Amino acid sequence: MALDATTLTQLLDTVRRFVRTELVPLESQVAREDRIPERIVAQMRELGLFGLTVPESYGGLGLGTEEECRVVMELGWTSPAFRSVIGTNNGIGSQGLVMDGTEAQKRRYLPGLASGELIGSFALTEPDAGSDAGSLTTAARPHNGGFLINGTKRFITNAPQANLFTVFARTDPNTTGAAGVSAFLIDADTKGIVLGKPNRKMGQQGAHVCDVVFDDCWVREDALLGGRELLNKGFATAMKTLDRGRLHISALAVGCAERLISDSLSYAMERKQFGQPIAEFQLIQAMLADSRTEAYAAQCMVLDAARRRDGGERVTTWAACCKLFASEMVGRVADRAVQIFGGAGYMEEYGIERFYRDVRLFRIYEGTSQIQQTLIARNMIRDHA
Amino acid sequence: MKVLVPVKRVVDANVKVRVKPDKTGVDLNNVKMAVNPFCEIAIEEAVRLKESGVATEVVAVSVGATNCQEQLRTCLALGADRAILVQVDDAVQPLGVAKLLKAIFDKEQPGLVLFGKQSIDGDNSQTGQMFAALAGLPQGTFASKLTVADGKASVVREVDGGLQTVELKLPAVITTDLRLNEPRYASLPNIMKAKKKPLDTVSPADLGVELKTTVETVSVEPPPERKAGIKVESVEQLVDKLRNEAKVIS
Ligand SMILES: Cc1cc2nc3c(=O)[nH]c(=O)nc-3n(C[C@H](O)[C@H](O)[C@H](O)COP(=O)(O)OP(=O)(O)OC[C@H]3O[C@@H](n4cnc5c(N)ncnc54)[C@H](O)[C@@H]3O)c2cc1C
Numbered sequence: 001m002a003l004d005a006t007t008l009t010q011l012l013d014t015v016r017r018f019v020r021t022e023l024v025p026l027e028s029q030v031a032r033e034d035r036i037p038e039r040i041v042a043q044m045r046e047l048g049l050f051g052l053t054v055p056e057s058y059g060g061l062g063l064g065t066e067e068e069c070r071v072v073m074e075l076g077w078t079s080p081a082f083r084s085v086i087g088t089n090n091g092i093g094s095q096g097l098v099m100d101g102t103e104a105q106k107r108r109y110l111p112g113l114a115s116g117e118l119i120g121s122f123a124l125t126e127p128d129a130g131s132d133a134g135s136l137t138t139a140a141r142p143h144n145g146g147f148l149i150n151g152t153k154r155f156i157t158n159a160p161q162a163n164l165f166t167v168f169a170r171t172d173p174n175t176t177g178a179a180g181v182s183a184f185l186i187d188a189d190t191k192g193i194v195l196g197k198p199n200r201k202m203g204q205q206g207a208h209v210c211d212v213v214f215d216d217c218w219v220r221e222d223a224l225l226g227g228r229e230l231l232n233k234g235f236a237t238a239m240k241t242l243d244r245g246r247l248h249i250s251a252l253a254v255g256c257a258e259r260l261i262s263d264s265l266s267y268a269m270e271r272k273q274f275g276q277p278i279a280e281f282q283l284i285q286a287m288l289a290d291s292r293t294e295a296y297a298a299q300c301m302v303l304d305a306a307r308r309r310d311g312g313e314r315v316t317t318w319a320a321c322c323k324l325f326a327s328e329m330v331g332r333v334a335d336r337a338v339q340i341f342g343g344a345g346y347m348e349e350y351g352i353e354r355f356y357r358d359v360r361l362f363r364i365y366e367g368t369s370q371i372q373q374t375l376i377a378r379n380m381i382r383d384h385a
Numbered sequence: 386m387k388v389l390v391p392v393k394r395v396v397d398a399n400v401k402v403r404v405k406p407d408k409t410g411v412d413l414n415n416v417k418m419a420v421n422p423f424c425e426i427a428i429e430e431a432v433r434l435k436e437s438g439v440a441t442e443v444v445a446v447s448v449g450a451t452n453c454q455e456q457l458r459t460c461l462a463l464g465a466d467r468a469i470l471v472q473v474d475d476a477v478q479p480l481g482v483a484k485l486l487k488a489i490f491d492k493e494q495p496g497l498v499l500f501g502k503q504s505i506d507g508d509n510s511q512t513g514q515m516f517a518a519l520a521g522l523p524q525g526t527f528a529s530k531l532t533v534a535d536g537k538a539s540v541v542r543e544v545d546g547g548l549q550t551v552e553l554k555l556p557a558v559i560t561t562d563l564r565l566n567e568p569r570y571a572s573l574p575n576i577m578k579a580k581k582k583p584l585d586t587v588s589p590a591d592l593g594v595e596l597k598t599t600v601e602t603v604s605v606e607p608p609p610e611r612k613a614g615i616k617v618e619s620v621e622q623l624v625d626k627l628r629n630e631a632k633v634i635s
Contacts, residue, residue, distance in 0.1 A: 003577070006455055010462060010576045013419075018570055048573035061573055 002310075003067060011067075015074040018047060023078040030206040031354055036085055044116065050089045051114030053244075054098065058110035065244060066306040069251035073299070076255015080358050083252055084207035088158045089113045091245045092366070093120025096166045096183055100226040100237045105185055109164055121162035121188075123153035123212050124238055130154075131371050133168075134178030134235060138214060140169035146221050147171070149184070149192070149214040155365075160198050160208045162188045166225065167214070172232050183225035183234035192217030203357030239316070245366050246319040247309065250302045250326035253362050257295040257330045260337040260355055264288060268340055278340070287336040295333060298326040317379045324372035327362035334359050386496035386533075386555070387442045388431040390465065391486055391516075392424035394449055394456045395506045404607045411506070411605065420456045423501025425463070426561040429568040430531060431499050432464035439533050440497070442466050446489055448482045450474050454584060461579035462571035468584040473596065479507075481596045483515035488592035490520055495556065497538065502527050502560040513560040523553040526560040 003011070022043065030036055044050065053068055054060025063071065068090070075083040088094070094113045097105060097120075112118035129136040138151025149169055159165070165186045172180025186193070196211030224230065225237060265288060268279035278284050305318035334356040338345035345352045363369045396402055397419040402411045420428070434440035445460035446469040447453040457468035471485050490498060498520075500513035517524035525531075525540030529548070532539045538557050542549045543564070553559075571579075589596055617623045627634050 004580070006458055007577060007580055009455070010459060010571070010579075011573055014571055014573065014576060043570075046572055047570055052573075061577060 002064060008067060008070070012070055012074055014047070015049075015071055016077070018043070019074055019077050019082075023082050027079045027351060027354070028349070030079060030081060032205075034205040034208075036082065036206045040082070041085055041116070044086055049086045050116030052086075053090045054094060054110050054114035058106055058114055060110070060114035064306075065247060065309045066303060069247055069302050069306045072248055072251040073255040073258070073302075076252045076257075077259045079204070079206070079354070080252060080256060080361075081204045081206035084157060084204060086116070087248070088122060088162075089116065089118075089120050091248050092122035092241050093158065093162075093164070093166060095241045095244055096122070096225060096237045097185065099240055100183070100230060101185070102222075102227045104222070105225065109185065113164070118163040119158055119161045120164045120166065121156055121158045121212075122241070123156045123159070123165045123167045125154050125156070127152055127154050131368060133238070134181065135176060136168060136170060136181060138167070138169040139173065140171050140182060140184065141173070143218060146219050147184070147223070149186070149217040149219060151214050153212040153214075155199065155209045156212050157207065157209050157365075159195060159210045159212050164188060165193075165212060167212075168234055168238055169214075171234075175232075178235035180232050181235045181238075182231055183237045184219060184223045185225050186217070186219055186223055190217055190219060202360060203354065204361060242366055243314075243316050243319045244309070246323040246372075247302060247306050247315070249362055249366050250298065250319075250322035251306075253326035253330040253359065254295060254299045254302055256355060256359050257291065257298065257326075257333040260330070260333050260352070261288070261291050261295060263352065264291065264337045264340045267344070271342075284340060287340055291333040291336050294329045298322070298329045301325060317376055317383075320367070320372040320375045320379075323362075323367065324369055324376065327359075328369060330359045331363060386434075386440050387444060387493060388434060388440045389486075389490065389493055389495035389498045390424070390427045390431050390443060390445050390460070391482075391498070391500055391512070392428065392445050392447050392456055392460055393421040393501070393504045393506075394418050394447060394453045395421045395504050398422055398505060404605050408604045408606065410602065418452070418455070420459050421501050421504040421506075423503060423505070423561055423563070425501075425568045426563070426565050427499040427501050427559075428460050428463050428465060429566050430559075430561060431497075433566065434497075434533060435464065435466075444469065444493060444495065446471065446486065448473055448477055448485050451586075457584055458579050459571065461582045461584070462576040463569065464575070465582075467582055470584065470586045471592065472586050472588055477596060478598065478600050479509050479511040480515055480599060481594075482512050483519055484594050484596075485589060485592060486512075486516050487519045488594050490516075492592075497533065497555060498522070498558045500558065500560040502562055510560075513558055517558040520558070522556055522558050524558040524560070525551050525553050527562040528559050529562045529564045531559060531565065 051060030052063045052071055056062040113120050124133050126136050140147040140149050167184045167186050168181055170180050171182040192215050194213040198208045198210045268284055269277050271278050301322045305315050305322050309315040337352050338356055341350055341352050344350045397417040400416055405412045431443040435443050443465045444467055445457055445465040447457050448471045453470055461468055503510035527542050528540045529543045530541035536555050538553045540551050540559060543562050
């Protein structure tokens with residue numbers, strides 16, 4: 001649903017105020033304790049942040065892509081670990097269901113995902129299937145009127161908290177590529193699911209990933225996402241989910257860049273060397289100007305691609321362009337921020353090195369930069385008829 | 386019981402305002418506006434009264450130009466049931482606002498009128514008191530605690546020497562202090578639903594009120610710039626300066 005200007009402004013103002021008043025002061029605590037306080041998660045539920053993209057008829061806000069991206073840009077003003085709490089429910093953990101689920105599946109899960117009562121996770125990656133996700137080997141064999149699932153999923157965001165997994169598994173044993181894969185909706189408490197220990201990671205402390213192991217995990221036939229019609233067609237669901245997810249991550253990268261630019265600018269105007277604020281030095285100005293320009297470019301790209309998607313256009317290429325540019329952009333902006341802060345940028349207490357590590361992830365998950373490049377070029381060649 | 390909450394559109398508290406070069410006021414061009422924080426506390430208190438079953442309806446009212454609808458929508462998102470805009474395009478002074486609100490009061494007949502104690506732009510702290518006088522109602526200003534029961538409001542007020550408790554017969558006027566409550570965030574679904582709540586617009590003429598300007602602003606000046614501080618060499622020097630220059634100790 002398209003919101004009127006006043007409503008959208010209020011929505012964004014509220015999220016901005018929440019982020020800056022409640023979340024920003026907790027950044028270093030969350031990083032230190034690797035834990036987001038339950039009180040904050042409860043506040044996020046009350047605010048309705050878990051249901052941004054779930055349709056209104058299932059209890060969500062039903063935001064369009066552009067509206068979602070603008071909210072996510074606000075969330076990017078703080079440690080991305082906070083966004084991760086609501087990230088999967090609004091993105092890869094719910095959108096497969098929203099786009100391709102049967103009515104019964106939507107009714108069963110979407111209201112809980114929208115309210116945040118359920119946490120959804122997306123389980124595609126495996127130890128031997130990362131960029132080449134289509135080669136996954138987790139198997140789903142017909143068994144007792146349902147499916148028996150066996151295999152290991154790796155680096156699954158929010159898996160330690162998850163109630164619902166969207167799991168991609170091979171249903172056609174005669175294939176080795178994307179064609180024989182189906183998507184399943186599996187409750188986390190189903191027998192045969194074992195979680196690995198949360199991985200210790202480079203950044204985004206407070207957000208958790210772990211392995212999800214399926215060991216003779218039996219699910220009913222109605223766990224097949226989209227029903228029998230979508231048997232062996234699950235990879236298309238994954239790819240559609242990622243189109244929107246990549247815009248979401250791009251918007252997040254833009255939000256983080258804005259924060260880094262703001263912090264860099266404040267520091268540069270305060271910090272004096274050689275008798276003047278370092279912001280007066282042209283070499284510092286060049287870094288500030290480059291960061292400003294690149295973040296603005298990324299913001300324009302994201303909003304344009306989001307509007308195109310809302311207009312019904314297939315945005316696979318544009319979403320990949322956004323993800324490629326925005327994630328690399330925020331890497332450069334974070335690097336310049338460390339440079340502008342000098343020694344302080346390297347020190348934990350200023351929080352800049354933390355952002356530097358946090359944003360590194362954006363170039364890797366939901367498709368690495370190299371995979372975006374590959375995808376963009378492949379589509380260019382395909383479309384050049 | 387119906388609760389009437391007058392709210393004002395003001396510059397957002399986080400904005401650094403600039404005085405216009407001609408010194409007639411503060412530059413409001415492209416400045417972010419918000420509900421006056423004290424009025425937000427009043428809305429919150431009214432909504433809590435409704436949630437606890439004491440109040441049955443919360444009506445937000447604002448006096449100002451059409452853009453005040455934005456702030457009224459915020460109040461609706463926070464839990465007000467309906468809103469009234471008294472549309473006046475020129476600036477209105479506290480007495481004018483009080484007169485307009487008196488007319489609204491006569492129409493609506495609320496049991497309680499909850500004002501913010503002052504607005505953060507003019508800092509006059511007059512409207513609630515003037516309104517109480519015009520309406521002939523008892524007033525409990527600067528409330529830091531409010532209890533409503535049995536046709537009475539008990540108000541704990543923050544006064545210079547400590548806390549004073551007054552009891553008022555309803556209908557009454559309360560103005561809210563900072564510590565009365567901590568306003569909630571409007572939830573995103575409620576922000577979206579606020580659009581569907583009623584927001585009526587009336588004019589001073591509809592209310593039979595004629596506005597007159599009684600106060601003229603002569604000049605608005607920015608606060609003087611702070612001079613750089615100095616470093617003192619010793620405790621003795623500090624004490625000496627505090628005693629003889631700053632004259633803050635004797
Ligand atoms: C914190 C975190 C959270 C994650 N969350 C999830 C999740 O919730 N769900 C999920 O399913 N997955 C998740 N992932 C997995 C993530 O999507 C993968 O890590 C990512 O797709 C890359 O796969 P890989 O790690 O196996 O790297 P690899 O595929 O092994 O890539 C290694 C390097 O080779 C390059 N490369 C690979 N193929 C090519 C090629 N054809 N051409 C050029 N270069 C190539 C890559 O770009 C990369 O630089 C998460 C990962 C992390 C780190």
